[in-house]
Amino acid sequence: MTCFDMKIAHSDSGFLKSLYFLSLIPLLLFSCKTSSRDGVEEEQFAKYWYQGKAEINVFELKQSRYGEVRDGKAVMIFVTEDFSKKKQVKLDDPAANPSDAQKVMKLNMTREFVTGVYPYQTMLSVFTPVADEIYSPKITSSVTEWCGQSFSQLNLRSGGYQVKQFSYFESEGDSETKINAMPEDELFNRIRLSPELVTAGEQLLVPSLTFQRFAHIPLKPENAEIIKRELGSNQAEIEVTYSGIGRKLTIRYQQFFPYEILAFQEIWTKEDGKNEITTATRTTMKMLDYWNQNGKAFEPLREDLGL
Numbered sequence: 001m002t003c004f005d006m007k008i009a010h011s012d013s014g015f016l017k018s019l020y021f022l023s024l025i026p027l028l029l030f031s032c033k034t035s036s037r038d039g040v041e042e043e044q045f046a047k048y049w050y051q052g053k054a055e056i057n058v059f060e061l062k063q064s065r066y067g068e069v070r071d072g073k074a075v076m077i078f079v080t081e082d083f084s085k086k087k088q089v090k091l092d093d094p095a096a097n098p099s100d101a102q103k104v105m106k107l108n109m110t111r112e113f114v115t116g117v118y119p120y121q122t123m124l125s126v127f128t129p130v131a132d133e134i135y136s137p138k139i140t141s142s143v144t145e146w147c148g149q150s151f152s153q154l155n156l157r158s159g160g161y162q163v164k165q166f167s168y169f170e171s172e173g174d175s176e177t178k179i180n181a182m183p184e185d186e187l188f189n190r191i192r193l194s195p196e197l198v199t200a201g202e203q204l205l206v207p208s209l210t211f212q213r214f215a216h217i218p219l220k221p222e223n224a225e226i227i228k229r230e231l232g233s234n235q236a237e238i239e240v241t242y243s244g245i246g247r248k249l250t251i252r253y254q255q256f257f258p259y260e261i262l263a264f265q266e267i268w269t270k271e272d273g274k275n276e277i278t279t280a281t282r283t284t285m286k287m288l289d290y291w292n293q294n295g296k297a298f299e300p301l302r303e304d305l306g307l
Contacts, residue, residue, distance in 0.1 A: 037129075037130070037131055037132075037133055037193065037194070037197065038194075038196060038197075039193075039194030039195075039196030039197060040130065040131075040193050040194050040197075041257070044257055045130070045193075045257075048257070048258050049079075049080045049105075049258075050080060051287075052289055053079075053287040053288055053289045054077050054078065054079035054287070054288060054289070054290060055077070055078045055079065055258075055260075055285065055286075055287055056075065056076075056077055056284075056285065056286050056287075056288055056290065056305060057075065057076040057077070057078070057260070057261060057282055057284070057285050058073065058074075058075055058282065058283055058284040058285075058305050058306050058307060059073065059074040059075070059076070059263070059280035059281060059282050059283065060073070060280065060281050060283055061073055061074040061111060061112075061113060061278075061279075061280045062277075062278060062279045062280070063111060063113045063120075063278050064266075064268075064276035064277055064278045065113070065115050065120070065214070065276075066115060067274070067276070069277070069278075070113040070114060070115060071113065072111060072112050072113025072114070072120075073110075073111075073112050073113075073306075073307060074109065074110065074111045074112075074280045075108075075109065075110045075307070076107060076108075076109050076188070076261060077106075077107070077108040077109070077290075078105065078106070078107055078189075078192055079105075079106050079108075080103060080104065080105055080106070080130065081103075081104060081106055082094035082101045082102070082103060082104075083101070083102045083103070083104040083106075083127055083129075083137070083138075084100050084101070084102070085100050085101075085102050085137070086100050087100075088127075088137050088138045088155055088156075102129055102132065102137075103129070103130040103131065104127045104128055104129055104130060104136075104137075105127075105128045105129075105130055105189045105192055105193060106125065106126070106127050106128075107124070107125065107126040107128075107185075107188050107189050107192075108123065108124070108125050109123070109124040109125075109126075109188075110122065110123050110124075111210070115145070118145055118146035118147075119145065119146070120143070120144070120145045121143075121144045121145070122141070122142065122143050122144070122210050123140075123141070123142050124139075124140070124141045124185055124208075124209060124210055125138075125139065125140045125141075126139050126183075126185050126186055126188065126189055127139070128186055128189035128190065128193070130193065134156065135156055135161075135182050135183065135186065136154075136156065136183060136185075136186045136189065137155070137156040138153070138154065138155055138156070139152075139153070139154040139183055139185055139186070139209065140152065140153045140154075141153075141185075141209035141210055141213070143210065143213045143214070147168065148167075148168030148169075149168060150165070150166065150167040150168065150169070150172070150213050151165070151166045151167075152164070152165045152166075152209045152212075152213070152219070153165075154179075154183065154206075154209075159180065160178050160179065160180035161178065161179050161180065161183075161206075162176070162178060163175075163176065163177045163178065163179055163219060164176050165219065167213075169216070171216075172216070177219075179206060179219070179220060179221055180221070181203075181204040181205055181206050181221035182203070182204070182205055182206065183205070183206040183209075184205045184206060184207050184208050184224070184240060184249065185206075185208055185209060187238065187240070187249075187251065188251065188261060191238070191251065191253050191259050191261065192258065192259055192261070194259070195228070195236065195238075195253070195255075195259060198226065198228065198238055199226065200226050200227060200228045200238075201225070201226060202223065202224070202225050202226075203223075203224060203225075203226065204221040204222070204223065204224070205221065205222060205224040205240065205242075206219065206220070206221055206222075207219075207222055207242060207245065207247060208247075208249070208266075211247060211266065211268070215245070215247075215268065217245060222242045222244055222245055223242065223243065223244055224240050224241060224242045225240070225241050225243075226238060226239070226240050227239045227241075230255065231252070234254060234255045234256055235252060235253070235254060235255055235262065236252070236253060236255045237250055237251060237252040237253070238250070238251050246268055246269035246270065246271075247266070247267070247268055247269075248265075248266070248267040248269075249264065249265070249266055250264060250265045251263075251264045252264065260282075260285065261282065262281075262282050263279070263280060263281045263282060264279075264280050265277065265278065265279045265280075266278040266279075283306050284304075284305050284306045286301075286304070286305060288301070
């Protein structure tokens with residue numbers, strides 16, 4: 001029986017049954033939610049994420065590179081949008097083909113820092129379904145510096161990822177392969193949807209695309225252990241440890257909706273036993289429809305963000 005059928009059946013009953021039904025309305029409304037992801041409360045989620053703005057988070061970055069820690073900035077931009085299931089791109093007109101539309105949480109994450117005389121810029125984009133219980137259909141990552149640039153793209157097709165990688169390094173070159181495991185980069189979006197979507201324990205994960213480029217290691221699933229812990233003061237963290245490649249990622253977040261990311265740390269234990277430690281601590285957060293604020297008059301907003 002559908003939610004609508006239940007309402008009709010009760011409307012035909014007597015006064016006492018009507019009163020009884022009215023008392024059940026809150027329960028019925030809750031049970032008739034359409035989201036297939038457990039832990040995502042639709043009404044609360046929609047009120048925050050479907051208001052036509054993006055959440056801009058600015059972090060003070062301490063990026064370890066070439067054995068030294070570099071000061072920089074990291075920015076996490078979280079926003080929902082309509083995504084094409086077929087083409088795996090943002091839809092220009094979702095109403096024109098609603099069956100192809102899929103609501104996703106998009107993370108665009110940038111890092112900017114300087115190594116000596118030359119700058120580094122990285123960008124990560126992760127598209128994670130809000131309702132459908134599948135891995136992120138698309139993830140892209142780029143690393144740009146004066147020596148050249150590298151680009152990676154993962155597309156979820158037929159139960160696995162089609163991976164394309166391009167690099168200016170001869171040893172890495174241009175390659176295409178297939179892998180099948182959840183990407184580590186998806187964890188940030190899973191936390192934002194609901195921390196319940198992050199499963200503790202041992203599992204196969206695809207390490208961070210940015211880390212893979214920095215470490216110059218093959219991109220493949222690795223054994224990882226995820227630990228979830230409460231920190232007090234309404235904060236919690238997840239810790240991801242890869243014993244095989246010496247990587248540990250820790251993400252600290254607010255324990256209540258909308259589960260804002262407060263900080264993250266990366267530790268890479270290299271073969272010589274030395275640790276390279278990268279930390280990012282959030283300093284500013286604003287909700288902005290930044291795509292409508294591209295004139296010179298809006299440039300002071302960058303100062304407000306600490307950029």
